[in-house]
Amino acid sequence: MNNLTTDKLIRYIKILLIIYISFFGLLVMYSNFTDYASNYEYVGHVLSMDTTRNNPRLSYRAITSPMLHHRIYWLIITLEVTFTTYCLIGAYHLYRQINGSAEEFHEAKKFSLIGLMIGIFVYYVCLQVIGVEWFNMDTSQVWNAKDWARHIVDFLLPLLIFVALRTEH
Numbered sequence: 001m002n003n004l005t006t007d008k009l010i011r012y013i014k015i016l017l018i019i020y021i022s023f024f025g026l027l028v029m030y031s032n033f034t035d036y037a038s039n040y041e042y043v044g045h046v047l048s049m050d051t052t053r054n055n056p057r058l059s060y061r062a063i064t065s066p067m068l069h070h071r072i073y074w075l076i077i078t079l080e081v082t083f084t085t086y087c088l089i090g091a092y093h094l095y096r097q098i099n100g101s102a103e104e105f106h107e108a109k110k111f112s113l114i115g116l117m118i119g120i121f122v123y124y125v126c127l128q129v130i131g132v133e134w135f136n137m138d139t140s141q142v143w144n145a146k147d148w149a150r151h152i153v154d155f156l157l158p159l160l161i162f163v164a165l166r167t168e169h
Helices: 006-034 036-048 066-096 102-107 110-134 146-164
Strands: none
Touching: 006 036, 006 066, 006 110, 006 146, 036 066, 066 110, 110 146
16 A cells, blocks of 8 residues: 555546446446347337327427337447447556556546547437437436436536546646
8 A cells, every 4th residue: 555646546546437437338238238128118208209298389309200219229329339338448548557657647538538428428418408308308207317317427527527637647
């Protein structure tokens, strides 16, 4: 422990937090691939707006085509795989530079930061903005991922800031 400086500890913490969010991404990927039908059903109900408040002024927004449901779901899966892959690669690059200079460690953050931004796109833009604001997902009693997505963004955004901060000396 005598060789563990605060600077080195912060580097380890940044790596571990990226590994944690990568583990989350791996579990989401596993769920999407092993339980495609249930997750597809979720996406289909949100896009169809069939469980939201029946508002004729908003129903034109619904996407009822099963083919489009599959394509949109695969787009979401692809983004989640990309987010997870970038974070895993980012953790590897950070770990490789654990003993590097401050500049080398800072430059090793690129993949992690890209991965985190993709994650924020998926869970904030896709679910919270488009899902809630466009498809009224928050009015569904059954197919509502607003709070789930918010909790993820509540972890991703501070993590993005923490990792991006140049605290290394």
